[in-house]
Amino acid sequence: MKLGLRIWILIVVLFLALLSIAPWKFFDNGVLIKSVEVNSSAFEQGLRQGQIINSIDNQKVETIQDFSEVMGEKNFSSNQSIKTIISTNEGEFVLFDNKVPEITVSLLPNSNLKTGLDLSGGSMAIVKAKDKDLSRSEINDLIDVVSNRLNEYGIEDVQVSSVSDLQGNNFMKVEIAGATPTDLRYLISQQGKFEAKIGNQTAFIGGEKDITSVSRSGQEAYIETCQQAQEGYFCNFRFTIYLSEEAAKRHADITKNLSVNVTQQGRYLNQTLDLYLDDKLVDSLLIGEDLKGRVTTQVSVSGPGTGATEKEAFTNAEENMKQLQTILITGSLPYQLEIVKLDTISPNLGKEFTKNIIFLGLAVFLIISVILFIKYRKIKITLAVILTMFSEAFVTLGVAAFISWNLDAPSIAGLIAGMGTGVNDQIVIIDESVSNTHLNMKERIKRALFIIFGAFFTIIAAMLPLFWAGAGMLKGFALTTIIGVSVGIFITRPAFASIIRQMGE
């Protein structure tokens, strides 16, 4: 058989889908580094998020349990540094430390396909302001605050995003994979209290009353200097905040009684300006000598960022600045929040579901193949249809992996239901090509295409509203369906028509 352009396109797309899904990750051994504590010795030695640990001290590490066992056997004590050899996909790292390396690990994913919370477990919350409609920018500020807060609390694998619905309501959506923190409800719905203290006296608090504005860009917010330090680099950020008259006076009253410390970095007051969020210390700022006792509405806040390279330190400084700015801007939210939806899904049930869905998908594939063979009694035609059906499902998964789409149960339902209807195009092509014998082959395929394109556009039209309705909760269902039929119409169907035409001729 001649491999025409259309068949080549199908082969290339299948190959790209394979690359995108990366099923060979199934055979990778090791554990994935999920996070590394900045400034820890592990970080300084170059361990980073995303690296894969294969072994520690020459002992194989394949599961999280292996990891904790190896670490547990090591005798860390505070007065003696011991050696740990961590071998990763990016080389070997040798640590000398008196405490357990400050890294967290997770199991390696089997492929690039990701499942939704309803299958992998985790929690999802939809939050809105109490008795208030939020604008886009208000939602974005809210997202910054909440992400920041969740990070402060050390919650990993969290995604905070904005969703809006058909009526233009904006919500904040918080998704956390894996274990659900017990105080999640508190973390995402609490109003949040920001305080700046010197010693135990409050200088100013978050919100417009004390902080009239925070510079976020331009000449009043920038990364100041980057220097090489003993280990790696550090950069300094600096930005200006504007205090109200009242807050400035309070600040002056407190600072006028403080003494000056002379340090390597410069001349600073002997007490720091401590920033608290929900009574938790988030940052301590040094106060320059020139601010002592002065009523100033303009406060220059600075802080460091560190990293192994200058670029890393710069990015870190930028992140730190943004975090702090965010706290200062919306540390105290002007409105109360309300959780309107909160799902916490057990990962255990999801495993059972995933297993059954895979079996179901295989069963459907098999049943349709058998039905096709019974109908056409021709192994070639049956194989061609099966191949296209498989290609459609596979390429749809490839696209899902490529755009990092989390496949939830409705998404997969759309995919499996699509397998049944995906072969319909092929059936139409076969039947149109064997009927209408007075027409030439080209004309017959053209007839088939009218039906196929008609069905394609109706499906797109019918599923489109789901992208917006109900805050996009069923977007996945519409997405897999639309990707599936699009792959069918633009890639597998032309290839299939070309195969059938060759068989017919």
Add this chain to the structure above:
Amino acid sequence: MEEKKENPEQQTRKFNFNYDKYYRILLVIPLIILLASLIYLGIFYSKHGDILYKDVSLSGGTSITINGEIDQGQLEGQLKAKFPDVSFTKLEDVASRKEIALIIESSASPEELKPEIEKILGYELNEENSSTEFTGAALSQNFYRQLIIALIISFVLMSIVVFILFRTFVPSGAVIFSVFADVTLPLVIVDILGIKISAAGIAAFLMLIGYSVDTDILLTSRAIKSKEGSLNMRIFGAFKTGFFMTLTALAAVLPAFFLFTGLPDTFRQIFLILAIGLFADILNTWLTNASIIKWYCEKKGIK
């Protein structure tokens, strides 16, 4: 298949004989079913204030899924006293004959419901052994309204596409009418079965709108655009293709009820609605739509 063994001419003659005489009567059957469905939905609406039963994701409340084999009777007896609206669904896997989980739904909040269940079960519910889903009343009603609007938009968009395809009133109208009937029948059946519809269930209705059109397009295009053979033969030819198409679509959704049933509730509901809808589609395409098209072609002199 079987009919291939028969002599095609003989078969066509038999078909002609039956079809020409009875096709108007064939049209009456689905019309009666549709009329009865609409009356049923009318009565249902006046009784319940809505055209379907909504689950907690659309009406507000809590759904707690407890993993493993749970004694439903014990829970039911004690919970009903405190939460009169509580309802239960068991998730079983047919293949392994294993009870996977028990789903408890109520309009109460998780803070109210959870401690009561824990008291009865005698152990704490955590994320190892259970899932909790809560949807606020205002949000769920909002979602429901939007999904219904989406359903209407979906139907309108589908209608526009069909009109653009055929550009004539009666054939397009017949397709749209047939799709309307495809959506109505599953709705009546899930109501009769007392199934509470989730957001995913309504999405399934949207999918049904999209997926049930292909056989109608096939039929209409073969009947009015093609010139080969007699009209009856073309309709019958379309039927053979279309019926097989619906059959493969059913082959994709039915195993979820016989082979591997331990699936998420949203998943099963989507498949249930699609399955009923596909059965309805066989009826509506090959009785309703085919009869209207045949009548139209005879009027227009298309043979």
